[in-house]
Amino acid sequence: MNIVIENTSDKPIYKQLFEQISSQIIRGELESNYNLPSIRTAAKELRVSIITVKKAWEELERQGFIYTMVGKGCFVRDISESKVLDMREELADKEMAKQIGYYKELGLNLNDIMELVKKHY
Amino acid sequence: MNIVIENTSDKPIYKQLFEQISSQIIRGELESNYNLPSIRTAAKELRVSIITVKKAWEELERQGFIYTMVGKGCFVRDISESKVLDMREELADKEMAKQIGYYKELGLNLNDIMELVKKHY
Amino acid sequence: MNIVIENTSDKPIYKQLFEQISSQIIRGELESNYNLPSIRTAAKELRVSIITVKKAWEELERQGFIYTMVGKGCFVRDISESKVLDMREELADKEMAKQIGYYKELGLNLNDIMELVKKHY
Amino acid sequence: MNIVIENTSDKPIYKQLFEQISSQIIRGELESNYNLPSIRTAAKELRVSIITVKKAWEELERQGFIYTMVGKGCFVRDISESKVLDMREELADKEMAKQIGYYKELGLNLNDIMELVKKHY
DNA sequence: GTGGTCTAGACCACC
DNA sequence: GTGGTCTAGACCACG
Numbered sequence: 001m002n003i004v005i006e007n008t009s010d011k012p013i014y015k016q017l018f019e020q021i022s023s024q025i026i027r028g029e030l031e032s033n034y035n036l037p038s039i040r041t042a043a044k045e046l047r048v049s050i051i052t053v054k055k056a057w058e059e060l061e062r063q064g065f066i067y068t069m070v071g072k073g074c075f076v077r078d079i080s081e082s083k084v085l086d087m088r089e090e091l092a093d094k095e096m097a098k099q100i101g102y103y104k105e106l107g108l109n110l111n112d113i114m115e116l117v118k119k120h121y
Numbered sequence: 122m123n124i125v126i127e128n129t130s131d132k133p134i135y136k137q138l139f140e141q142i143s144s145q146i147i148r149g150e151l152e153s154n155y156n157l158p159s160i161r162t163a164a165k166e167l168r169v170s171i172i173t174v175k176k177a178w179e180e181l182e183r184q185g186f187i188y189t190m191v192g193k194g195c196f197v198r199d200i201s202e203s204k205v206l207d208m209r210e211e212l213a214d215k216e217m218a219k220q221i222g223y224y225k226e227l228g229l230n231l232n233d234i235m236e237l238v239k240k241h242y
Numbered sequence: 243m244n245i246v247i248e249n250t251s252d253k254p255i256y257k258q259l260f261e262q263i264s265s266q267i268i269r270g271e272l273e274s275n276y277n278l279p280s281i282r283t284a285a286k287e288l289r290v291s292i293i294t295v296k297k298a299w300e301e302l303e304r305q306g307f308i309y310t311m312v313g314k315g316c317f318v319r320d321i322s323e324s325k326v327l328d329m330r331e332e333l334a335d336k337e338m339a340k341q342i343g344y345y346k347e348l349g350l351n352l353n354d355i356m357e358l359v360k361k362h363y
Numbered sequence: 364m365n366i367v368i369e370n371t372s373d374k375p376i377y378k379q380l381f382e383q384i385s386s387q388i389i390r391g392e393l394e395s396n397y398n399l400p401s402i403r404t405a406a407k408e409l410r411v412s413i414i415t416v417k418k419a420w421e422e423l424e425r426q427g428f429i430y431t432m433v434g435k436g437c438f439v440r441d442i443s444e445s446k447v448l449d450m451r452e453e454l455a456d457k458e459m460a461k462q463i464g465y466y467k468e469l470g471l472n473l474n475d476i477m478e479l480v481k482k483h484y
Numbered sequence: 485g486t487g488g489t490c491t492a493g494a495c496c497a498c499c
Numbered sequence: 500g501t502g503g504t505c506t507a508g509a510c511c512a513c514g
Contacts, residue, residue: 261468262468265468265469265470268469268470269468269469269470330469330470330471333469334466334469334471334475334476334479335479335482335483337462337465337466338476338479338480338482338483339483341458341462342480342483342484344458345455345458346484347382347383347386347390348386348389348390348451348454348455349386349389349390349451350451350455352480352481352484354455355455355459355480355484356477356480358455358456358459359459359463359473359476359477359480360473361456361459362456362459362460362463363463363467363473363476
């Protein structure tokens with residue numbers, strides 16, 4: 001478990017959990033069939049509520065990142081390389097569409113945005 | 122009033138109001154000392170509660186976009202051009218810092234991001 | 243008329259009028275039986291509503307600073323020197339009582355307050 | 364909760380709440396990470412509307428006195444001693460600047476003011 | 485007419 | 500349980 005929770009963030013904790021684990025899977029840091037810690041263990045370790053962990057695990061399963069074997073635990077799905085790329089593309093694309101609209105609202109042009117990207121990368 | 126409310130959005134209505142008006146001010150579409158519609162008028166026109174409009178107007182005042190004269194109404198502040206640029210820069214910069222972190226999490230490199238920017242602009 | 247109106251202040255305009263004129267009377271800058279400008283004239287000059295001026299003049303009369311002669315206008319009352327001192331004392335005393343409470347709330351001691359007084363005087 | 368609400372005061376309730384709690388924090392009567400009563404509990408105890416309490420809590424958060432964890436409650440921020448002093452100084456200074464002007468308007472000299480301070484402290 | 489404040493009551497997401 | 504948002508309706512001071 002390599003997770004950082006920010007309790008004071010405006011982002012819900014279960015979503016922080018989901019995003020960090022899913023991106024670890026996408027980037028290949030968590031291998032196929034890796035056995036995730038049990039909900040209770042994770043909750044204890046991260047000092048969050050069991051309900052919160054359960055919600056994150058559920059969302060991970062719903063979106064196909066993990067699968068559950070009753071009585072044994074949760075495991076990382078075998079995601080083919082191509083599919084990973086698809087997901088990555090999709091997530092990034094969706095995010096970028098939202099952001100570009102915001103920058104346009106602020107009156108930035110393409111160059112302004114490019115500069116900002118370089119600066120922060 | 123050139124405002125579009127999306128009731129289905131997950132973004133609170135008062136925040137939608139704030140963002141649209143503040144960006145109109147930043148972009149100079151609303152001139153200095155322009156008399157905003159009264160909260161009652163705006164509420165009626167936009168078909169939202171008076172309180173919701175008030176919350177947006179309050180936030181606009183708090184952040185220095187407008188000023189209030191009780192009994193007279195709310196007016197666009199005279200923001201010097203330089204200050205507008207500062208605010209714009211600051212907002213965009215803050216947003217970009219957040220986003221770049223996300224793209225990195227997804228494993229995108231600088232080129233990937235640049236391509237996405239171009240695509241959506 | 244030596245009055246300064248701040249439209250954006252949180253203090254109501256009629257109260258600004260009242261306070262500035264009453265203190266001018268207390269300090270003797272406006273002599274006894276001085277003929278105040280008519281409500282309409284004052285309103286025009288100060289660019290405020292007639293209603294606002296009327297409210298201020300009424301308050302001045304109610305508190306004994308001026309008297310009205312119907313059809314002739316409003317005049318500064320002949321306030322004996324002793325009475326002026328009384329009013330001054332009373333106003334300042336009331337104000338100070340309020341303020342000291344505030345400073346105590348903030349945890350300032352007598353010395354801190356004295357220093358502040360000297361600094362701002 | 365050691366709060367006194369004066370319904371007859373001209374000061375809005377939410378502001379009374381804000382001032383009393385913030386000064387308790389500044390004076391160190393409320394420790395860091397102290398869990399404020401929930402807005403519902405406070406509203407019930409103080410016999411005011413939930414919204415009124417919320418408004419006060421919001422202002423406290425905005426000015427950095429407390430932080431909020433949705434679903435958990437509101438907590439007193441860990442304000443370093445130096446920062447507390449800064450805030451205290453700033454508030455007192457602002458107040459004094461305003462008041463001295465008033466006393467001068469009334470024609471009081473430095474000695475008069477000093478006497479008043481001593482009298483009321 | 486304007487904004488400022490307060491109320492009671494509701495639904496939601498989150499923990 | 501918590502806070503976040505929204506509603507309708509009310510009264511006030513101010514201009």
